[in-house]
Amino acid sequence: PVKPIEEELVYLRDEFAATKEVREEHAKMSQLYHQLQSKCKAEMTRHKRKFRGLKKDIQNIPKSQHDDQIRGLDREIKDYLSRIHDVESRLPGNNGLYLRLIVGDLNVTLPTSELKRKYKESYEEWKLGISIAIAIFSVFNLIFSHRLTDALHYFLILWFYCTLTIRESILVANGSRIRGWWVSHHYISAFLTGIHILWPADAHEYMRFRTKFVVLSLMISIVQIIQFTYQSGLLYRLRSLRKVDFLHITVDGIPSWAVSSKDALALYVVTPFLMIIYAYQFYPLHRSSHALDVNRAY
Amino acid sequence: PVKPIEEELVYLRDEFAATKEVREEHAKMSQLYHQLQSKCKAEMTRHKRKFRGLKKDIQNIPKSQHDDQIRGLDREIKDYLSRIHDVESRLPGNNGLYLRLIVGDLNVTLPTSELKRKYKESYEEWKLGISIAIAIFSVFNLIFSHRLTDALHYFLILWFYCTLTIRESILVANGSRIRGWWVSHHYISAFLTGIHILWPADAHEYMRFRTKFVVLSLMISIVQIIQFTYQSGLLYRLRSLRKVDFLHITVDGIPSWAVSSKDALALYVVTPFLMIIYAYQFYPLHRSSHALDVNRAY
Ligand SMILES: CC(C)(COP(=O)(O)OP(=O)(O)OC[C@H]1O[C@@H](n2cnc3c(N)ncnc32)[C@H](O)[C@@H]1OP(=O)(O)O)[C@@H](O)C(=O)NCCC(=O)NCCS
Ligand SMILES: CC(C)(COP(=O)(O)OP(=O)(O)OC[C@H]1O[C@@H](n2cnc3c(N)ncnc32)[C@H](O)[C@@H]1OP(=O)(O)O)[C@@H](O)C(=O)NCCC(=O)NCCS
Incomplete structure (x- = not known):
């Protein structure tokens, strides 16, 4: 029975030897590519420093003199800075402090805008998946009330917000124009969930607050699910139109002309839901400040 | 005052134009490199599947027949598999489920062993930094007892273990031979810290257990700090000897011959501490199982 195996091994040995070239080319190109990246990065850093310095010089010029001329220069510098930002979004080393703390x-x-788009899509899908899971937990906890599922629910939310901040930092490092307040409100959400977890589960006020929290969590996940249809619609258009290519300045943003009237419609659908949830968020806020007063007394 | 700025801008414009070549070369090479990676990855996956199939065929051969011959074949296949693993550790797509859930x-x-070594070093330094922070919190909480610092301490530990699992998954994806039980005991630690956080802080048993937990946390961080000197010693030797290069099979592991008698000595120093902490870990385990009984009654 050893014979056929030996024959097969001879064959595989040859096959492996045949890919020697690819393997060596890859090893060599890794080194070269890494060197080129460092070089390009250094150049962009240098450009950026100089253009920024010039921008500051312009701001120091007293106003009302040569106004038009200055505005023209300013616009040109901003244009250069955005081109530099665009090149940098394909280079390593954009990790902010938070990302450096976590993944180093x-x-x-x-490296390519195609991969960036795919990553954004998988981020939206991941958000959808976890939102559905949180919605299921919320419904379950509305009907039943058990310490264990409560805890699982809270830790899932905590994990969700923490991971959300990681993924969004990665998107930002890739040049996404995702809003600052959007990212920072997830840090705050994670922090508040942490406080909620610490709340002793046998306190009287906790039980009164619990239902409100679960309803809030359910509503947020439903809004997230609705938002997904809006966001994925935009991403789908982006892909089908193939309007974002390598030379395009906003590498994987959604330029305003790509937003058709259909999106505007979708936005009109999303907005009322957001309004409702904002209004609802103030109610437990009011309740919880009351509860905190009680707690402080205790 | 606009004149010198205009002159400077003309100069910067030329400078920026001068790096056009680097920028374009980088954009082109990104594409090429990515294609080569995909190709190389596909080849390695194919090789791996075939060699693994052959390995299974060998295992199916009844023993005591051609024993020496089979052992020889087996060794050769294992050698090929480890060479494939080595190439794969420089290719993308080794993310396990956990890493895919978090960073996608x-x-x-x-890409290079130099970067891998640096990453390992920064991982050790990061562990050291957080361990020192946890030790400081522990000492503080041993002396004082406040709800807020308690909570910060626990969440820091929770965050530490969660991030540890992320970083270690990244190391594993980079071909580190870090032990499975080592990684998995961090998942368990994170889970247990979560349970500890849920523990109502006003329960009577909690206060009795609290001091033990803080002492344990202090001891673990001290052991971590001691371990750091051992690990960084190994990494330092690795770097100074420059014995690990691109062609070396265990890309960034520490081969046994690189471990000198001085390391063995360090290991002798580390080991007693590990023993003490293992012994100590059983004590609160016993206590906490008692506490759980009390809790269940409640
Ligand atoms: C109004 C809204 C739904 C859509 O805004 P928009 O007009 O599509 O925003 P833009 O297209 O200018 O987005 C700018 C960037 O942010 C991203 N972005 C916007 N909303 C986002 C969201 N909800 N999640 C993730 N990314 C988002 C866009 O994709 C884009 O990133 P890119 O540069 O990588 O393409 C959204 O921005 C918003 O306001 N969300 C807040 C929802 C909220 O308050 N929820 C509360 C309950 S948790
Ligand atoms: C004994 C010990 C200190 C040193 O072991 P060692 O002989 O250096 O292990 P090896 O060199 O074979 O290590 C294999 C891999 O695991 C890594 N590794 C070993 N111990 C590690 C640790 N404590 N932290 C991180 N990585 C570790 C090594 O760096 C190596 O990775 P590489 O392939 O990327 O180079 C360590 O492995 C150990 O047992 N740690 C457990 C400590 C413990 O129980 N702590 C309890 C308190 S939390």
């Missing part, structure tokens, strides 16, 4: 000096930039 | 389909592999 890893290169999180995706 | 990001390429976390570092």
Whole structure:
């Protein structure tokens, strides 16, 4: 029975030897590519420093003199800075402090815009998946009330917000124009969930607050699910139109002309839901400040 | 005052134009490199599947027949598999389920062994930093007892273990031979810290257990700090000897011959501490099982 195996091994040995070239080319190109990246990065850093310095010089010029001329220069400098930002979004080393604390000096930039788009899509899908899971937990906890599922629910939310901040930092490092307040409100959400977890589960006020929290969590996940249809619609258009290519300045943003009237419609659908949830968020806020007063007394 | 700025801008414009070549070369090479990676990855996956199939065929051969011959074939196949693993550790797509859940389909592999070593070093330094922070919190909480610092302490530990699992998954994706039980005991630690956080802080048993937990946390961080000197010693030797290069099979592991008698000595120093902490860990385990009984009654 050893004979056929030996024959097969001879064959595999040859096959492996045949890919020697690819393997060696890859090893060599890794080194070269890494060198080129460092070089390009250094150049962009240099450009950026100089253009920024010039921008500051312009701001120091007293107003009302040569106004038009200055505005023209300013616009040109901004244009250069955005081109530099665009090149940098394909280079490593854009990790902010938060990302450096968690994954360290890893290169999180995706090299092509195609990969960036795919990453954004998988981020939306991941958000959808976890939102559905949280919605299920919420419904379950509305009907039943058990310490264990409560805890699982809270930790899932905590994990969700923490991971959300990681993924969004990665998107930002890849040049996404995702809003600052959007990212920072997830840090705050994670923090508040942490406080909620610490709340002793046998306190009287806790039980009164619990239902409100679960309803809030359910509503947020439903809004997230609705938002997904809006966001994925935009991403789908982006892909089908193939309007974002390598030379395009906003590498994987959604330029305003790509937003058709259909999106505007979708936005009109999303907005009322957001309004409702904002209004609802103030109610437990009021309740909880009351509860905190009680707690402080205790 | 506009004149010198205009002159400077003309100069910067030329400078920027001068790096056009580097920028374009980088954009082109990104594409090429990515294609080569995909190709190489596909080849390695194919090789791996075939060699693994052959390995299974060998295992199916009844023993005591051609024993020596089979052992020889087996060894050769294992050698090929380890060479394939080595190439794969420089290619993207080694993310396990955990890493895919958190950062998604990001390429976390570092392209050169130099970068891998640096990443390992920064991981050790990061562990050291957080361990020192945890030790400080522990000492503080041993002396004082406040709800807020308690909570910060627990969440820091929770965050530490969660991030540890992320970083270790990245190391594993980079071909580190870090032990499975070592990684998994951090998942368990994170889970247990979560349970500890849920523990109502006003329960009577909690206060009795609290001091033990803080002492344990202090001891673990001290052991971590001691371990750091051992690990960083190994990494330092690795770097100074420059014995690990691109062609070396265990890309960034520490081969046994690199471990000198001085390390063995360090290991002798580390081991007693580990023993003490293992012994100590059983004590609160016993206590907490008692506490759980009390809790269940309640
Ligand atoms: C109004 C809204 C739904 C859509 O805004 P929009 O007009 O699509 O925003 P833009 O297209 O200018 O987005 C700018 C960037 O942010 C991203 N972005 C916007 N909303 C986002 C969201 N909800 N999740 C993730 N990314 C988002 C866009 O994709 C884009 O990133 P890109 O540069 O990588 O393409 C959204 O921005 C918003 O306001 N969300 C807040 C929802 C909220 O308050 N929820 C509360 C309950 S948790
Ligand atoms: C004994 C010990 C200190 C050293 O072991 P060692 O002989 O250096 O292990 P090896 O060199 O074979 O290590 C294999 C891999 O695991 C890594 N590794 C070993 N111990 C590690 C640790 N404590 N932290 C991180 N990585 C570790 C090594 O760096 C190596 O990775 P590489 O392939 O990327 O180079 C360590 O392995 C150990 O047992 N740690 C457990 C400590 C413990 O029980 N702590 C309890 C308190 S939390």
